[in-house]
Structure formats: structure tokens, C-alpha cells
Amino acid sequence: MSDLGRLLSDTVTRLFNDLVTKELIESAEKGVWPDKLWRALEEGGLTLPLVSESSGGAGGVWADAHTVVRAAGKHAAPLPLAETIVAGWLLGQAGLDVPLGPLTIAPGHRDERLRLERAGSGWRLHGTAARVPWGAAVGHVVVVAEGEGATPTAGGGTMVALVARGAAAVTADRNLALEPRDTLAFDGAPAEAAAPARLAADAVALYGAMVRSAQMAGALESLLEQSVRYATERKQFGRPIGNFQAIQHNLALLAGHVAAAGIAAEQAFVAADRGEPRLPVAAAKVRAGEAAGLGAGIAHQVHGAIGFTYEHSLHFATRRLWSWRAEFGSESQWAQALGRTVAARGAERLWPDLTAR
Amino acid sequence: MSVFHFELRDLPPEAEAFRDEVRAFLRETMGTRAPVRRARSWGGFDPEFSKRLGARGWIGLTWPKRYGGQERSFLERYVLLEELLAAGAPAGAHWVAERQSGPLLLRFGTEAQRERFLPAIVRGESYFAIGMSEPDSGSDLASIRTRAMRKDGGYVVNGTKVWTSNAHRSQHAIALFRTAVVPDKKHEGLSQFLVDLRSPGVTIRPIIDLAGSHHFNEVVFQDVFVPEDMRVGGEGDGWKQVTTELAFERSGPERYLSSIALILALIDHVGADPDPRAAEVVGRLATQLMTLRQMSLSVAGMLQAGQNPNLEAAVVKDVGTTFEQSVPEVVHALMDLEPTIDSGSDLQQTLGYLVQRAPSFSLRGGTREVLRGIIARGLGLR
Structure with missing residues (x-):
């Protein structure tokens, strides 16, 4: 880890430990925006780790941002920190300035397309994006869209645009963890800024899947820590349940999945810094998703009935895992995409590709 | 934790x-x-x-x-x-x-x-064989009973080792024997020896595996003389040495690549434009390979740096062997294909070989249950 990565990791962990309490998450689930937490993150330079220092960011790389995103997942921080980080990076890719305040990204589904059309000297955005994270809570939405007359590039002739959230018609919805997932309809919404970028048309789904995989890796760490702690504290038959081999082996299995999801996610961020994240992101989303289902199952089994109550905090991690594994593309979708690429390249390329740097 | x-x-x-x-x-x-x-x-x-x-x-x-x-x-x-x-x-x-x-x-x-x-x-x-397990000592390795008694500048060995791979075509074995019986302390009194497998009193008998192959053996020691200078390490240090040896061999690429030939044959079989189900299976297999390689490499890096990643190595072996063992199952679930020995496609024959081989992946070098016990100890549960 770089010095910056370590600094960001220490800062964000301290801040989450202090501010992301059970009460805060519960109030966010009732729709209260955690303003104090957001301001602390912004003042700590944690919302824009990839933006250059001259533009008010931390001037880091994805490998540094990884620690922040993972911590946000581990602590179930109820705000669009991962989305803001991706949004800031997308704006940077198009050479656009990054505004203050929380940001989100759209469209998150591989098949959704938004379109920018010229209007005088500016651009207007058309189309609808479903289940946009924190769509109604943010100040701005950063979109990757097809641009009228944009010159196709290696990335696909896309444009990045910054649109005020107020310019979209919002239909509110939420995921299993009661995080806002709102549909935004852009019917000629004016872009505050827009510029071409060398990004694939599904760049939001791709980088969204990357950050979700790291958030899942963090939530899985939380499951393991909570489960081990509970197994050493809870007594039945006169001894801690963690003394029983059946429990020990399930937690060992969980530890393996946590480790695998963690390294897969980190690998995706490192690959993003090298400019070739597509296959590692697919693998990370698949691996974290597999671990999510199994890990949530083990954690709940170990916790018994108390873990099934709203009063206990286990569900802050498990409900997020159940939603996050499906957001920005499910395991099956990413596995198919990865499998098609592997098959098209053929068996003899598999090992050389796996070991390529 | x-x-x-x-x-x-x-x-x-x-x-x-x-x-x-x-x-x-x-x-x-x-x-x-x-x-x-x-x-x-x-x-x-x-x-x-x-x-x-x-x-x-x-x-x-x-x-x-x-x-x-x-x-x-x-x-x-x-x-x-x-x-x-x-x-x-x-x-x-x-x-x-x-x-x-x-x-x-x-x-x-x-x-x-x-x-x-x-x-x-x-x-x-x-070439070397390893003499650890005995008929009554598998996962409970410290319970071994083969005795090495001191005599005239060396030891006389009596007992039986099993699952000794390639003993019939190796010159030597490194074997763990009991040099002292310490009541209630079974981990003490164990020592490692270099044994010439052609020594008088050594009898090597085949143990044929379920697929009819001969790689395992039973090795019987009957008054076999082993010179003192063929003891490896100190007398009584055997347990410490053996656990070090086992820890070092847990995290290598052999712990997740045992079924790669089947994965490659599957990719060949489904072709360049697979249906969605086959594509998903190939994608999931590739995902595990990518992830396990990073985990295994990570432990190799720790070993190179002189760290002691015993717990991480146990995690790699548990996750890796579970994966390589699952591959024949995954292929079975995907397609209508009979595993074969002498006939059929490359995929059928590779499946036929590996489906019969796979049970050993989570047994050799320490069972899954032993590994999970080690991991649980690392989690602070034992």
C-alpha cells in the first residue's frame, strides 16, 4: 500500500468508527441524510481520492481509493461515497471540474443508454436511468452518454456530462438495505458541463461493479468479525459456541471466502490503474457475489435468532450484501461476460492471459 | 482476532x-x-x-x-x-x-x-518418498507408533507406513519415527530419518487406488538399521520439523491447479461462441483461477519476504482444493456427458480421470478438516 493509501485508510477508519453508529445507520434508513458524516468525509479529503490536488482532491490512484471504498462497505456508511469517487474520476477523464457535494453515477445498467443532444452552445440530456444510487439525495449526477456528433474513439465515442439532480424527474425507490435507488428521467435536462471521453458505453456499470465488489469485501470482513466475536461470547451447553467444531469449520470457510473476495476486489482496482480493468472487475464482482451469499448464510447461522432481529446490527451488512451483489450487474451477468471473452480467446490463451501483467 | x-x-x-x-x-x-x-x-x-x-x-x-x-x-x-x-x-x-x-x-x-x-x-x-501416515495414524499424525530404537551407532526400526507415494520407484524416504515414548506427550519423542529404501528389512507393497493405479504403497520396516548420521535434525525434534515442512507446502499453485486440464478441455469443447449457461460456467471457473492465483502468489511473496504466513497458507489450501475438487462436478452439472477411460472425447476422458482423482485433493497433505481447525485457531476460536 502507498503512503497515501495508508493515510486514507487510517483517516477513514477513524472517522467511520467515530461517526457511523448504529443510530446513524438507522436514521439514514428512515431517510435522514447524514450531513455531519458527509461534511467530515469531504473535509478529510476522502470523497475525491482520485482528483488531483490542484483541483481539491487527494491526487491518488484507484489502489488508494480502494481502501476508502472497502472501509465504507465494512462500516455500512449510509451515503454515496463510492459513487462520488467514481463520479469524480469520470469527470476527470473528460477534463471537467468536480463540484463539491455528494455525486452519483448513471446509467448503472449495462443496457441503459442516455443521449446528449446539442442545444445552442450547450448540451441537453435525454433518457431514463433506473435505480440510481442516492439519486434524490445528491447535488449532481455524472453520466456517461452517447453524444450527438461525438467522434468515436477507442473507448466508444462517449461523453461525460454533469447534470444537476434538480433537472431530473425523480421516482423514489430503495434497495433491501433501505439505501435510495431512484429512477431519474432526463427529458432534455441541461448539462452543466459535458465533454468527450475515451470511455466504454457501459463505463458506469463497469466502475460501479468495481466499487461494489470492494464494498462487499468490506461488508464480508464485518460479517467475519461480528461472527467470530459472537461465537466467542455466546455460551450454550456450558461453553462458548465457538468451541464447537461445526461452528469453527463454518467460520473457517467464511474466512476463506472473505479473503478471496478481498483480494479479487483489490486486484480489480490495481488493474484499473493499469487501464485494463474489465476482466478483473468481472472476476471481482463474481467472486464477491458468491462470497456474499455464502457468507451471509454462515453469519446468520452462527448468530442464531438474535442475528435475525432488527435490533442486532448483523443485518446492516447482510442486507447490503444481498442488494449489492445484484447492483451494477449480477454475478451471472458478469460471469457470462467473462466466460464469453475467455471462450472467444480460446483455451490456449487462458493461462497466458491469467499470468499477463 | x-x-x-x-x-x-x-x-x-x-x-x-x-x-x-x-x-x-x-x-x-x-x-x-x-x-x-x-x-x-x-x-x-x-x-x-x-x-x-x-x-x-x-x-x-x-x-x-x-x-x-x-x-x-x-x-x-x-x-x-x-x-x-x-x-x-x-x-x-x-x-x-x-x-x-x-x-x-x-x-x-x-x-x-x-x-x-x-x-x-x-x-x-x-527421488524421495515421505513416510508419515500409518495404519492407525492419519490426521492424528502425532499418534504414530513406528519405533526407532537406539542400537550400535544407529537405530533399529520396526513398524508400518502407508500411503507412501512412489516408494516403489524412489531411492529414499524421509520418515517420521518414534524415538521415545513420553507418556501423555505424543508430540514429543518423534524424530525424522533418511531411510535407504533398499535397506534389508524394508518391504514395499503396492496399495492400488480406486482407479486401479499404483502410486501408494505400504512400507513395512522389520528390524531395519538406520545409521545415526541419517537422522535429520535433533532427536525428538521431529514434530516441530514436520509441521514446518507441512506448512511450507500448503499454499503452492499445486493446491488450485489440479483440474486445469479439465477446464481447458471444457473451453475447447464449448467453442468460441458458447451458450449463456456454458459462458457463465467458464466465467466462474476463470474467476476462481484468477483469484486463487493472487492468493497463492500473495503467500509466496510473504515467504520470499521471510514472513511466516502459516494461516494464510492454510486458507489458500482450503479454498484452492475445494475449487479444484469442484471442477468435475461443475462440468457434470453443465453437460450431458459420460466420463470415460478408453474412449470418448478429450473432455470425457479428462473428466473420467479427474472425477476419480478429485476426492484425494482435500485429503493429501492434511485434510480439509485439519486445515479448518488451523484456520479456526488463527481466528481465535481454539
């Missing part, structure tokens, strides 16, 4: 340059070997291949030059191993000698033992 930490590792440039050399060698020596033969991997016993590898200087790559080694890094050895395994090279003859016996002698052996045994291992001419 601590969540195990796996740090991502990059291989150094010299290791990547070495990879190209190894690939060129394998293209030349392996040719168009059928998938089902590649599936044997380090189960394949081929002295000619071992000698060719030895002639390149690729056995004992990290060992001191004075014993014939190359003094190259553990990460270069890692690259060599993963390339051999990915290609399904028949590395079985020298496998144990290079992976366990030689390193054991380097750590605990005498100078005379190193000078005598290591150069022949390096040449690919000297």
Missing part, C-alpha cells in the same frame, strides 16, 4: 523473463500431449522429464550453488512451478525431493547429508 491479510504481489521482472524460458522449454518437451495425460500433472512419474529439467538447472532452483542449486528467488521457483502445473508437465518423479526433502535437509540436515543427497536431487536422478 484478525482477518487474514493477503497483500497483492507483483512478480519481479526477472521472474517474468524466466517464465518465457520455461514456456519455450515446455513447448518443446510437451508437444501435443493429450489433455488426459496433462491431467496427471505431478501425478505423472517420468524420470526422463525430471532429468531434462535437472539438466536445465531447474530442480532446486533456490538452493545454494555449492549443492548444485542456482540461488534464485522463491518467486522464480513459483513461476516455474505454476508453468509446469498449468502445462500438466509430468513432474512427479522429483516432486517430493525438490519440494519437501531437499528443503528439509537445507533447514535441518547436516552438511554431510546435504553434500551427499542434494546434488543428485538437482540432477533429477534422486
Whole structure:
């Protein structure tokens, strides 16, 4: 880890430990925006780790941002920190300035397309994006869209645009963890800024899947820590349940999945810094998703009935895992995409590709 | 408790340059070997291949030059191993000698033992077996009963070892014997020995595996004399030495690549434009390979840095063997395909071989249950 990565990791962990309490998450689930937490993150330079220092960011790389995103997942921080980080990076890719305040990204589904059309000297955005994270809570939405007359590039002739959230018609919805997932309809919404970028048309789904995989890796760490702690504290038959081999082996299995999801996610961020994240992101989303289902199952089994109550905090991690594994593309979708690429390249390329740097 | 930490590792440039050399060698020596033969991997016993590898200087790559080694890094050895395994090279003859016996002698052996045994291992001419398990001692290894009693400048050994792979075609074994019975302290009084398998009193009988192959043996010791200078390490230090040896062999690429020949045959079989179900299966298999390689490499990096990643290594072996064991199951679930021995497609034959082999993946070198116990201890549960 770089010095910056370590600094960001220490800062964000301290801040989450202090501010992301059970009460805060519960109030966010009732729709209260955690303003104090957001301001602390912004003042700590944690919302824009990839933006250059001259533009008010931390001037880091994805490998540094990884620690922040993972911590946000581990602590179930109820705000669009991962989305803001991706949004800031997308704006940077198009050479656009990054505004203050929380940001989100759209469209998150591989098949959704938004379109920018010229209007005088500016651009207007058309189309609808479903289940946009924190769509109604943010100040701005950063979109990757097809641009009228944009010159196709290696990335696909896309444009990045910054649109005020107020310019979209919002239909509110939420995921299993009661995080806002709102549909935004852009019917000629004016872009505050827009510029071409060398990004694939599904760049939001791709980088969204990357950050979700790291958030899942963090939530899985939380499951393991909570489960081990509970197994050493809870007594039945006169001894801690963690003394029983059946429990020990399930937690060992969980530890393996946590480790695998963690390294897969980190690998995706490192690959993003090298400019070739597509296959590692697919693998990370698949691996974290597999671990999510199994890990949530083990954690709940170990916790018994108390873990099934709203009063206990286990569900802050498990409900997020159940939603996050499906957001920005499910395991099956990413596995198919990865499998098609592997098959098209053929068996003899598999090992050389796996070991390529 | 601590969540195990796996740090991502990059291989150094010299290791990547070495990879190209190894690939060129394998293209030349392996040719168009059928998938089902590649599936044997380090189960394949081929002295000619071992000698060719030895002639390149690729056995004992990290060992001191004075014993014939190359003094190259553990990460270069890692690259060599993963390339051999990915290609399904028949590395079985020298496998144990290079992976366990030689390193054991380097750590605990005498100078005379190193000078005598290591150069022949390096040449690919000297093969070793491991004498640990006994008829009544499997996972509970410390309960072994084969006795080595002191006598006239050495020891006299009586007892029986089982599951001794390749004893019938190896010159030596490194065996764990009981040199003292310490009441209620079964981990004490154990010692390791270098045994010449042609010694009088050694009887080697085949144990045929479920598929009809002979690699296991029962090795009976009846008043076998082992000279004192063939003891490895201190008398009574056997348990400490053996657990070190087992820890070092847990996290290598052989713990997740055992079914790669089947994965490659499957990709060939489904073709360049697979249906969505087949694409998903291939994608999930590729995901596990990518992830396990990073985990295994991470432990290799810790070993190279002189750290002690025993717990992480146990995690890699548990996750890795579970994966390699699952591959035949995944192929069965995907397609209407009968596993075969003598007929059928490459995929059918490879499936036929590996489905019969897979139960051993989570047994050899320490069972899944033993590993999960080690991991649970690392989590603070034991």
C-alpha cells in the first residue's frame, strides 16, 4: 500500500468508527441524510481520492481509493461515497471540474443508454436511468452518454456530462438495505458541463461493479468479525459456541471466502490503474457475489435468532450484501461476460492471459 | 482476532523473463500431449522429464550453488512451478525431493547429508518418498507408533507406513519415527530419518487406488538399521520439523491447479461462441483461477519476504482444493456427458480421470478438516 493509501485508510477508519453508529445507520434508513458524516468525509479529503490536488482532491490512484471504498462497505456508511469517487474520476477523464457535494453515477445498467443532444452552445440530456444510487439525495449526477456528433474513439465515442439532480424527474425507490435507488428521467435536462471521453458505453456499470465488489469485501470482513466475536461470547451447553467444531469449520470457510473476495476486489482496482480493468472487475464482482451469499448464510447461522432481529446490527451488512451483489450487474451477468471473452480467446490463451501483467 | 491479510504481489521482472524460458522449454518437451495425460500433472512419474529439467538447472532452483542449486528467488521457483502445473508437465518423479526433502535437509540436515543427497536431487536422478501416515495414524499424525530404537551407532526400526507415494520407484524416504515414548506427550519423542529404501528389512507393497493405479504403497520396516548420521535434525525434534515442512507446502499453485486440464478441455469443447449457461460456467471457473492465483502468489511473496504466513497458507489450501475438487462436478452439472477411460472425447476422458482423482485433493497433505481447525485457531476460536 502507498503512503497515501495508508493515510486514507487510517483517516477513514477513524472517522467511520467515530461517526457511523448504529443510530446513524438507522436514521439514514428512515431517510435522514447524514450531513455531519458527509461534511467530515469531504473535509478529510476522502470523497475525491482520485482528483488531483490542484483541483481539491487527494491526487491518488484507484489502489488508494480502494481502501476508502472497502472501509465504507465494512462500516455500512449510509451515503454515496463510492459513487462520488467514481463520479469524480469520470469527470476527470473528460477534463471537467468536480463540484463539491455528494455525486452519483448513471446509467448503472449495462443496457441503459442516455443521449446528449446539442442545444445552442450547450448540451441537453435525454433518457431514463433506473435505480440510481442516492439519486434524490445528491447535488449532481455524472453520466456517461452517447453524444450527438461525438467522434468515436477507442473507448466508444462517449461523453461525460454533469447534470444537476434538480433537472431530473425523480421516482423514489430503495434497495433491501433501505439505501435510495431512484429512477431519474432526463427529458432534455441541461448539462452543466459535458465533454468527450475515451470511455466504454457501459463505463458506469463497469466502475460501479468495481466499487461494489470492494464494498462487499468490506461488508464480508464485518460479517467475519461480528461472527467470530459472537461465537466467542455466546455460551450454550456450558461453553462458548465457538468451541464447537461445526461452528469453527463454518467460520473457517467464511474466512476463506472473505479473503478471496478481498483480494479479487483489490486486484480489480490495481488493474484499473493499469487501464485494463474489465476482466478483473468481472472476476471481482463474481467472486464477491458468491462470497456474499455464502457468507451471509454462515453469519446468520452462527448468530442464531438474535442475528435475525432488527435490533442486532448483523443485518446492516447482510442486507447490503444481498442488494449489492445484484447492483451494477449480477454475478451471472458478469460471469457470462467473462466466460464469453475467455471462450472467444480460446483455451490456449487462458493461462497466458491469467499470468499477463 | 484478525482477518487474514493477503497483500497483492507483483512478480519481479526477472521472474517474468524466466517464465518465457520455461514456456519455450515446455513447448518443446510437451508437444501435443493429450489433455488426459496433462491431467496427471505431478501425478505423472517420468524420470526422463525430471532429468531434462535437472539438466536445465531447474530442480532446486533456490538452493545454494555449492549443492548444485542456482540461488534464485522463491518467486522464480513459483513461476516455474505454476508453468509446469498449468502445462500438466509430468513432474512427479522429483516432486517430493525438490519440494519437501531437499528443503528439509537445507533447514535441518547436516552438511554431510546435504553434500551427499542434494546434488543428485538437482540432477533429477534422486527421488524421495515421505513416510508419515500409518495404519492407525492419519490426521492424528502425532499418534504414530513406528519405533526407532537406539542400537550400535544407529537405530533399529520396526513398524508400518502407508500411503507412501512412489516408494516403489524412489531411492529414499524421509520418515517420521518414534524415538521415545513420553507418556501423555505424543508430540514429543518423534524424530525424522533418511531411510535407504533398499535397506534389508524394508518391504514395499503396492496399495492400488480406486482407479486401479499404483502410486501408494505400504512400507513395512522389520528390524531395519538406520545409521545415526541419517537422522535429520535433533532427536525428538521431529514434530516441530514436520509441521514446518507441512506448512511450507500448503499454499503452492499445486493446491488450485489440479483440474486445469479439465477446464481447458471444457473451453475447447464449448467453442468460441458458447451458450449463456456454458459462458457463465467458464466465467466462474476463470474467476476462481484468477483469484486463487493472487492468493497463492500473495503467500509466496510473504515467504520470499521471510514472513511466516502459516494461516494464510492454510486458507489458500482450503479454498484452492475445494475449487479444484469442484471442477468435475461443475462440468457434470453443465453437460450431458459420460466420463470415460478408453474412449470418448478429450473432455470425457479428462473428466473420467479427474472425477476419480478429485476426492484425494482435500485429503493429501492434511485434510480439509485439519486445515479448518488451523484456520479456526488463527481466528481465535481454539
